[in-house]
Amino acid sequence: MDSPTCGHCHQIKPEAEFHRRRASPNGRQRNCKLCQRQLVNARRATAEGKQVRLAYVARNKLRIQAYNCEWNRHHAPPRAKRTSSAEKREYHRTYRLAHMDRYRGYARKYYWRNVERERERARIREYEKYHKNKAAAA
Numbered sequence: 001m002d003s004p005t006c007g008h009c010h011q012i013k014p015e016a017e018f019h020r021r022r023a024s025p026n027g028r029q030r031n032c033k034l035c036q037r038q039l040v041n042a043r044r045a046t047a048e049g050k051q052v053r054l055a056y057v058a059r060n061k062l063r064i065q066a067y068n069c070e071w072n073r074h075h076a077p078p079r080a081k082r083t084s085s086a087e088k089r090e091y092h093r094t095y096r097l098a099h100m101d102r103y104r105g106y107a108r109k110y111y112w113r114n115v116e117r118e119r120e121r122a123r124i125r126e127y128e129k130y131h132k133n134k135a136a137a138a
């Protein structure tokens with residue numbers, strides 16, 4: 001088959017450089033892919049082209065939503081491997097043990113940053129312990 005000539009840039013290009021169009025005698029669009037893209041972009045940039053696009057989106061809202069939903073389903077990033085909470089607990093326990101010095105430093109810094117609150121909590125713990133023991137003894 002002869003290589004078609006683009007109706008816009010008038011260059012002779014291989015058939016693959018033209019989008020398919022079943023209604024055409026040769027089954028391809030008149031303009032090459034590059035020219036077609038430029039023409040479509042130029043048209044969409046005009047006020048009228050934007051109106052046409054918005055009207056299309058409004059008319060086909062549900063269809064576009066369904067398409068996007070399907071696309072996202074197929075292109076979603078792979079889900080992270082599920083880990084049981086027991087596995088997580090074990091992981092954190094080993095990590096903590098391996099980095100004990102660092103954790104002690106964090107705890108100390110936290111304590112001195114929140115010293116008032118921590119002292120109040122300690123008072124409450126003492127109080128509860130005392131009254132629980134009293135209730136158990138009675």
Ligand SMILES: [Zn+2]
Nearest residue numbers: 006009032035
């Ligand atoms: Zn062209």
